[in-house]
Amino acid sequence: MVLAGLGLLFFLLPLAGLIFRAPWDQALAGITAPETATALELSLFCSLAATAVALVLGIPLALVLSRTTGNLRNLLRALTTLPMVLPPVVGGVALLLAFGRHGLVGSLLYQAFGIQIPFTTAAAIMAETFVAMPFLVIAVEGGLRALDPRYEEAARALGARGWMVFARVTLPLLRPAIFSGAVLCWARALGEFGATITFAGNFPGRTQTVPVAVYVALETRPDSAIVLSLILLAVSLAILVGMRDRWLGAP
Amino acid sequence: MARVKVNRAGFALDVQLDVDEGETVAVLGPNGAGKTTLLRALSGLIPVVGRVELAGEVLEDSRLRLRVPTERRQIGLVFQDHVLFPHLTVLDNVAFGLQAQGRRDAKQVARRWLERAGLDDRAGSMPRELSGGQAQRVALLRTLATEPRLLLLDEPLSALDVTIRAEVRRELARQLASFRGVRLLVTHDPVEAIALADRLVVLENGRIVQSGTPEEVTARPRSRFVADLAGVNLLRGKSHGDHVKLANGSSIAAPDAGEGDVFAVIHPRAVALFLTRPEGTPRNVWQGETESIDLHGERVRVRVSGQVPLVAEVTPSAVRELHLAVGAPVWVAVKATEISVYPA
Numbered sequence: 235m236v237l238a239g240l241g242l243l244f245f246l247l248p249l250a251g252l253i254f255r256a257p258w259d260q261a262l263a264g265i266t267a268p269e270t271a272t273a274l275e276l277s278l279f280c281s282l283a284a285t286a287v288a289l290v291l292g293i294p295l296a297l298v299l300s301r302t303t304g305n306l307r308n309l310l311r312a313l314t315t316l317p318m319v320l321p322p323v324v325g326g327v328a329l330l331l332a333f334g335r336h337g338l339v340g341s342l343l344y345q346a347f348g349i350q351i352p353f354t355t356a357a358a359i360m361a362e363t364f365v366a367m368p369f370l371v372i373a374v375e376g377g378l379r380a381l382d383p384r385y386e387e388a389a390r391a392l393g394a395r396g397w398m399v400f401a402r403v404t405l406p407l408l409r410p411a412i413f414s415g416a417v418l419c420w421a422r423a424l425g426e427f428g429a430t431i432t433f434a435g436n437f438p439g440r441t442q443t444v445p446v447a448v449y450v451a452l453e454t455r456p457d458s459a460i461v462l463s464l465i466l467l468a469v470s471l472a473i474l475v476g477m478r479d480r481w482l483g484a485p
Numbered sequence: 486m487a488r489v490k491v492n493r494a495g496f497a498l499d500v501q502l503d504v505d506e507g508e509t510v511a512v513l514g515p516n517g518a519g520k521t522t523l524l525r526a527l528s529g530l531i532p533v534v535g536r537v538e539l540a541g542e543v544l545e546d547s548r549l550r551l552r553v554p555t556e557r558r559q560i561g562l563v564f565q566d567h568v569l570f571p572h573l574t575v576l577d578n579v580a581f582g583l584q585a586q587g588r589r590d591a592k593q594v595a596r597r598w599l600e601r602a603g604l605d606d607r608a609g610s611m612p613r614e615l616s617g618g619q620a621q622r623v624a625l626l627r628t629l630a631t632e633p634r635l636l637l638l639d640e641p642l643s644a645l646d647v648t649i650r651a652e653v654r655r656e657l658a659r660q661l662a663s664f665r666g667v668r669l670l671v672t673h674d675p676v677e678a679i680a681l682a683d684r685l686v687v688l689e690n691g692r693i694v695q696s697g698t699p700e701e702v703t704a705r706p707r708s709r710f711v712a713d714l715a716g717v718n719l720l721r722g723k724s725h726g727d728h729v730k731l732a733n734g735s736s737i738a739a740p741d742a743g744e745g746d747v748f749a750v751i752h753p754r755a756v757a758l759f760l761t762r763p764e765g766t767p768r769n770v771w772q773g774e775t776e777s778i779d780l781h782g783e784r785v786r787v788r789v790s791g792q793v794p795l796v797a798e799v800t801p802s803a804v805r806e807l808h809l810a811v812g813a814p815v816w817v818a819v820k821a822t823e824i825s826v827y828p829a
Contacts, residue, residue, distance in 0.1 A: 384568045387530055390555040391562035392582035392631055402581070406572040 249467070256464055257457045270462060272439050273447040280355065280443055281423035284362035288370045288419050291363075293412065296374035318368045325364050326432025333360070333433075357434035358441045362423035369422050370415040377411020378404075414477060421473050425466060491519075491526050491533055498522050498691040502669075506540065509661055509668040511682030513675060515710050519691040520671040524637045527669070528562050529555040539635055539667070556585070561633030561666075566644040567624035569612035575599070575623050576608040582631035598626045602656070618649040622656060629660060636661075638670040642677050654680055675714040687711055705827055707748060718751040718795050721829060729826060735792040737819070738768040742826035753786060755823035756797035759816040760807050769793075769819040775809055789817055 299310055317325055333340040333351045343349045351357050385407060389399045405412075427445035434441035436450060444462050451459040491498040498519040504510045512520050526533045529545065529552065537545040539560075544553045569578050576595055583591035599605040602622060612620055621641060628636065641657060642650050658681055661668055672678050678685055679699045687695040687708060695707040703715035712719030722731040724742040729749050731737065739749055757763070763770060773791025780786075785804050787797045795817060799807075809815065 382568075384564060385570060387528075387555070388562065388564065388568045389570075389581070389585075390530075391528055391560060392627065393556050393559070393585035394581070395556055395585070398585060403570060407570075409572075 252460060252463055252467065256460050267458070269438060269447070270458065273442055273444045273462070274465065276355070276358075276439065276441075277424060277443040277445075280358045280362055281366075281420055281426075283359045284366055284423040284426075285370075285416055285420040287359065287363045288367040288423075289412070289416060292367050292370040292415075292419075293374055293408075296371045296378060299371065299375045300378035314371050315368050317365050318372075322361075322365050322426065322428030322430075323432050326361060326429035329357075329361060329364060329429065329433040333357075352433060353435040353437065353441060355434075355440050358430050358443060361429035361433045362426045365426050365429050366419045366422035370412075370419040373415025373418060374408060374411050377408045377415075380411075381407055417473060417477060421470065424469060491522055491531060498526070500688065500691070500693055502686065502693070504667045504669055506667055507665060508684065509670060509682045510684045510686055511670045511672055511678035512686045512688050513672060513678045514688035516673055518673075518688045520673070520688055521639055522691075523688070524562070524639050524669070524671050527635070527637060528560055529553065529558055559631075559634045561628035561631060561636045563621075563625055563628050563636070563638045563641050565640040567612070567620040569615075569620055569624055569627070571612050573612075574608065575604070575610050575612065575615070578612065578623060579627045579630050582627060586631065595630055598630045599623075602626055616649070617645050618653045621645060621653055625657065625660060629664065632666075634666045636664060636666055636668045638668070640672050640674070640677075641670070643672065643674055657681060705748070705825075706750060707829070712750070716753065718753065718756070720749040720751070720793070722747065722749065724826060727821075731793065733792070735771075737793060737824065738821040739824040739826045740821060742828075746829035747826050748829050750825045750827075751795060751819055751823065753796045753798035755819055756789075756795050757818045758787065758789070758797050758799060758803065758807055758809070759818060762816050763818050768821050769817075769824075771817050773815055773817050775811055775813045775815050777811060778804065778809060787815075789815060791817065793817070795819075 295314060299307065299314065302310060320328075330337060330352060332338045333343075335341065335344050335350055335352070340351060343351070351360065381404070385403050386399050389403045394402065425445055426443070427449065430441065430443055431446050431449070436442050436446050438447075442450070444466055448459045448462045448466070451462065500519075500523055502510075502512075502523075512523060514520050522531070525531045527537060532547070532552070533545050534547045535545075536543065536547070539558070543549075543551060544558055545551060569575075570581065573581065576592060576599065579598055580591040580595035583594055588594065596605060596608060599608050604619065604623060604626070607615060607619060607623070612623070615623065621644070625641070638657075642654055645653055654677065661681060670678065670681055682699070685696060685699050685702045686693055687702060687710065689708055689710060695702055695711060702711060706712040706715055706717065706719050709719060720729070720731055720737070722729040722737075724730075724739070724744055724747040726744070727738060727741055728736050729739050729742070729747060737749065762772075771792050773789040773794075776788040776790045776794075778785060778787050780801070781798075783800075784798045785801055787799060787804070787809060789795055789797060797817065803809075807815065
């Protein structure tokens with residue numbers, strides 16, 4: 235009991251600190267301050283874009299994962315979930331080595347098209363996708379495995395070809411799994427820091443998302459950092475409350 | 486129509502099956518006999534070693550490495566529990582197969598099917614709002630609307646409440662009668678099979694053990710499963726002229742059936758029970774022990790263990806007179822002329 239209480243306290247104290255130290259009188263001004271608004275806007279844009287990319291790439295990946303078996307499946311699973319356990323900074327470094335100007339793919343892109351990815355908004359989106367997509371893949375794959383295969387069999391017996399089965403039966407039945415996966419993915423992308431600052435850097439208006447802005451502001455304008463943190467906290471809480479049914483099994 | 490062999494971990498299915506157009510064949514067998522596997526194989530959902538042919542067209546031939554995928558077989562598959570698409574309305578469910586065929590009038594045609602079945606008032610309902618019987622009827626319409634050449638029904642009634650089963654069975658019989666293609670029904674319920682099928686095929690452990698009209702099959706059971714559903718005693722042994730030697734060494738007197746492996750069927754009403762050893766004509770007399778006593782309508786079925794385990798059917802008053810009780814000793818007598826013997 236005592237240990238459980240300590241554990242709870244350990245979570246609550248920092249949050250309490252955040253709320254008590256918040257410069258409430260300046261909070262409104264902080265939120266509407268141009269640099270905050272810019273960071274928030276960029277964060278929303280990047281995290282939503284990352285979620286969209288994750289949906290486009292992650293659903294097919296989950297399909298492949300759910301239909302493979304044995305060692306290949308274990309390997310693919312390990313690869314796709316790696317970013318979940320990898321320190322995000324390492325992810326950022328890895329992205330730099332792959333897509334940087336001297337990177338594996340980046341050097342080719344630069345030579346062929348003169349395209350530079352690092353330290354652009356695209357890089358921020360890529361960093362967030364890299365870290366957040368596994369959440370979507372895992373959720374959708376779980377949904378696929380829980381899907382009664384007879385729905386697809388019934389559709390095929392009725393004469394539906396592969397694409398029609400997918401679009402009219404599989405995808406609609408997966409909607410709850412896709413939705414919760416996308417929300418998780420979006421929340422993770424919104425809070426992404428390590429990979430973003432490593433791969434995309436800290437350019438206000440271009441790659442400075444809210445978490446990056448918090449980190450930078452902490453040095454110079456701690457009040458502003460607290461306000462930004464509160465915004466992220468509010469978003470997390472809103473997601474938690476909204477997803478309560480799905481996650482906690484609460485009524 | 487089909488020679489189907491399927492080998493899966495620990496289970497082998499090997500079936501040769503011919504079904505004529507316009508005929509309903511019921512594949513009857515206990516759970517685990519391979520009935521569902523057979524349907525899935527015919528549907529193309531699992532690969533087959535052998536050949537599947539439908540109205541002269543080869544759907545699958547493992548030697549030619551030919552395999553028509555499920556969606557192009559023009560089959561209809563009805564599952565035990567409807568498997569309606571939960572996110573589509575009743576109308577959209579019925580229209581699904583027609584849309585898959587690229588028909589523009591899919592919804593109108595689907596509506597006509599619903600009207601004819603008296604279900605048009607449920608067209609806008611979601612499947613979860615239907616009763617079990619309605620859902621299964623919609624599932625049947627969804628399949629029939631595609632006008633399949635082969636209709637496969639997998640225990641279509643067994644998930645339903647007993648109270649509505651008869652109603653859905655009548656509708657199914659009506660729909661089957663107006664359906665022109667090949668009809669194959671799989672079931673473990675003899676009532677379902679006899680009510681709906683022209684011919685029975687009994688499947689056990691992945692093999693066909695018997696086939697014929699319901700009358701033929703129940704008159705001469707060739708397996709314990711069929712004997713049980715016909716309610717008769719089935720013994721197997723070697724015939725030696727006027728007696729049959731059973732596998733456990735005991736011997737029963739029976740009409741002359743030549744030599745060789747035979748089945749011997751004894752109707753429970755032909756089994757007489759006595760308190761003391763009976764005198765007189767019956768040549769088959771054993772002592773046994775009462776194992777169970779069950780009331781079946783007006784008759785009582787008494788299971789007797791002993792050198793030849795049998796079920797006897799007697800009147801309730803006989804039970805009183807004989808002081809029958811579970812565990813009590815009892816004498817069993819069967820007239821040789823009451824035993825029907827036929828080659829195994």
